[in-house]
Amino acid sequence: MSDRSPVVGGEGEVRTVAERSGRAQSRAVRFTIGYDGPTLRVLDRSTVEMATPPSDPVRGYEGQSGFWYELHDAKGGILYRRIVANPIQFDVEVHDLETGSRRVPVAKPRGVFVVLVPDLPDADSLVLVSSPLEPEKSAAAAEALVRFPLAPPRRAG
Amino acid sequence: MGTADGAIVGATKILDHGSDTDRWTIVIVAEGYRTAELAQFHNDTQNFLNTLLTTAPFDTLQGAINVYRLDVSSTDSGADDPVGCGGTGATPATYFDASFCGNGIQRLLVVNTTDVLNAVNANVVAWNVIMVLVNSPIYGGSGGAVATVSRAPAANEIALHEIGHAAFGFADEYEYYAGCGVDVGHDQHPTVEPTQPNVTINSNRATIKWADLVLATTPMPTTTNADCTICDPQPDPMPAGTVGAYEGAHYYHCGAFRPQFNCRMRALGFPYCAVCRRRIVQTLTPHLPIKSILKDLKELKFEKFEHKEFKVEKIEKPEHKEIKIEKIEKPEHKEVKTEKFEKLEKFEKLEKIEAREKSEFKERKPEKFEVELDKRSLEGPKFKDAELEPFDERSMSERVARLESSMARMSHFITPQQRPDLSRGALSTDGDARPRTPAKRSRPPRRPSGARPPSR
Numbered sequence: 001m002s003d004r005s006p007v008v009g010g011e012g013e014v015r016t017v018a019e020r021s022g023r024a025q026s027r028a029v030r031f032t033i034g035y036d037g038p039t040l041r042v043l044d045r046s047t048v049e050m051a052t053p054p055s056d057p058v059r060g061y062e063g064q065s066g067f068w069y070e071l072h073d074a075k076g077g078i079l080y081r082r083i084v085a086n087p088i089q090f091d092v093e094v095h096d097l098e099t100g101s102r103r104v105p106v107a108k109p110r111g112v113f114v115v116l117v118p119d120l121p122d123a124d125s126l127v128l129v130s131s132p133l134e135p136e137k138s139a140a141a142a143e144a145l146v147r148f149p150l151a152p153p154r155r156a157g
Numbered sequence: 158m159g160t161a162d163g164a165i166v167g168a169t170k171i172l173d174h175g176s177d178t179d180r181w182t183i184v185i186v187a188e189g190y191r192t193a194e195l196a197q198f199h200n201d202t203q204n205f206l207n208t209l210l211t212t213a214p215f216d217t218l219q220g221a222i223n224v225y226r227l228d229v230s231s232t233d234s235g236a237d238d239p240v241g242c243g244g245t246g247a248t249p250a251t252y253f254d255a256s257f258c259g260n261g262i263q264r265l266l267v268v269n270t271t272d273v274l275n276a277v278n279a280n281v282v283a284w285n286v287i288m289v290l291v292n293s294p295i296y297g298g299s300g301g302a303v304a305t306v307s308r309a310p311a312a313n314e315i316a317l318h319e320i321g322h323a324a325f326g327f328a329d330e331y332e333y334y335a336g337c338g339v340d341v342g343h344d345q346h347p348t349v350e351p352t353q354p355n356v357t358i359n360s361n362r363a364t365i366k367w368a369d370l371v372l373a374t375t376p377m378p379t380t381t382n383a384d385c386t387i388c389d390p391q392p393d394p395m396p397a398g399t400v401g402a403y404e405g406a407h408y409y410h411c412g413a414f415r416p417q418f419n420c421r422m423r424a425l426g427f428p429y430c431a432v433c434r435r436r437i438v439q440t441l442t443p444h445l446p447i448k449s450i451l452k453d454l455k456e457l458k459f460e461k462f463e464h465k466e467f468k469v470e471k472i473e474k475p476e477h478k479e480i481k482i483e484k485i486e487k488p489e490h491k492e493v494k495t496e497k498f499e500k501l502e503k504f505e506k507l508e509k510i511e512a513r514e515k516s517e518f519k520e521r522k523p524e525k526f527e528v529e530l531d532k533r534s535l536e537g538p539k540f541k542d543a544e545l546e547p548f549d550e551r552s553m554s555e556r557v558a559r560l561e562s563s564m565a566r567m568s569h570f571i572t573p574q575q576r577p578d579l580s581r582g583a584l585s586t587d588g589d590a591r592p593r594t595p596a597k598r599s600r601p602p603r604r605p606s607g608a609r610p611p612s613r
Binding site: 026032046048049050051053054056061063064065066067068082083084085087089092093094095096097099100101102103104106107111112113114116135136138139140141142 | 177178179182259260261262264265270271274278282283285296297298299300301302311314315318319322323324326327328329331333334335336342346347349350351352353354407408409424425439440443444
């Protein structure tokens with residue numbers, strides 16, 4: 001249940017994942033990912049000089065539902081994890097002044113979304129983890145949806 | 158139709174708290190504004206910014222936030238409004254092809270997300286959130302990779318809700334999917350814990366994920382739904398702002414719980430609940446300038462911290478620091494040395510100190526907070542001047558001077574009168590932060606009975 005698993009920092013000191021992904025981590029990799037139904041592919045990948053959001057706990061969430069993305073090292077260890085609302089929109093939220101908010105299934109799910117992760121030297125792959133994309137199953141346990149091996153990214157700007 | 162129907166004019170930083178590398182940056186993009194209407198876009202942007210910066214907890218985190226305005230002119234004004242959804246049939250030529258009636262739903266206002274991302278990436282490198290502001294008075298919006306809202310005044314609430322999803326991972330807290338009385342198969346939530354921070358299937362006082370925010374006097378679960386085939390009709394039995402476990406959440410009538418009776422993630426127009434506010438604070442705190450954190454620490458603006466340590470050694474005993482700076486750009490600054498900081502060698506090392514101090518301040522543990530404050534009163538520094546100047550990155554020499562000046566004002570002890578007042582926390586004026594003293598309930602302007610979701 002902790003995100004304080006130690007990792008070795010650049011100068012030999014022990015720092016936590018959260019520390020590495022917080023202020024101390026000021027370079028990020030931004031993935032632009034497209035989806036057409038359940039098929040996903042990386043449309044763009046670039047490094048950006050910016051801090052990433054702090055990591056969520058990298059242990060203790062097994063069997064949970066929802067959507068999050070993870071950075072894995074070559075041995076499958078989780079370096080970073082961030083929970084977000086499911087960006088693969090098989091349904092959409094509608095806000096109406098008279099009737100309030102509600103959700104409506106999408107006939108042809110298709111779109112793009114962006115994932116921002118810290119640029120960690122040990123990172124080997126980006127893994128998207130999701131509950132089943134069908135709205136009626138969205139509260140079921142999440143599983144790895146896709147794994148994108150990391151190649152040297154290009155620099156933005 | 159599309160990017161041929163206008164032009165990108167340029168980006169302007171309208172809220173600047175320092176380098177985008179360190180801050181949490183929002184980009185507000187114009188859509189459906191003609192060149193002559195961009196002044197209106199500037200006003201609309203400022204209106205949204207005013208809303209954001211007066212919304213808790215963003216109001217106390219302003220130093221972490223930068224905002225850009227991306228001026229994009231369109232050939233025509235407004236957004237498509239298809240007749241098929243009861244609209245006017247207007248089809249203006251706009252840069253991002255904004256249209257109501259997305260997915261056949263009248264209020265679903267959508268844009269070409271790919272074009273928006275391309276436009277933003279070309280003009281603002283380091284961004285965290287994109288919001289497209291569409292020049293239409295018709296209420297509407299949508300979420301996803303970018304938050305899209307019309308300039309209808311109430312649509313600002315859509316933006317705050319969608320930012321909650323996109324940037325902080327909040328779940329919807331309402332207890333229905335398509336609507337109360339409409340849903341089929343949404344009686345009982347599956348026995349799977351949602352990973353989102355603001356919903357749960359666990360109502361156990363000791364183990365619920367927001368257990369530290371629940372008072373011992375609050376019943377758990379706080380409400381239960383007597384008829385799981387419908388949305389729970391009961392009103393809030395507790396004082397407004399009480400944190401507990403209210404049954405009915407995450408699109409299900411029963412078996413899932415939300416932290417408070419109402420929240421912006423349940424119904425627009427309500428404040429973020431305490432659990433959501435804490436998540437926002439945790440996400441944005443790393444983006445705060447270090448001096449802002451130091452000032453907030455003195456004034457105890459933070460409400461809660463989850464991490465397990467609260468180290469103040471760097472300030473308690475600055476004489477233990479070995480960091481020196483060799484170059485002083487302004488000679489007069491040399492007179493502002495402390496005894497403990499003999500000589501400064503490299504400015505880069507100062508930056509490391511700031512980063513390290515900040516990461517250490519993030520590690521305070523709430524249950525130990527009072528104890529640690531006692532320790533601080535015995536061992537901590539004495540700030541003779543209650544005011545630390547706002548953080549300013551204009552020049553390194555100024556920063557060095559300020560740091561030296563602050564250090565000169567330190568001492569090893571603080572008096573009891575200088576001990577921080579915990580009642581002056583960041584959310585002290587918010588009813589949700591003071592569950593022992595019920596605050597007035599905030600109601601959305603359009604739903605006087607606002608506690609209930611739509612019934613169909």
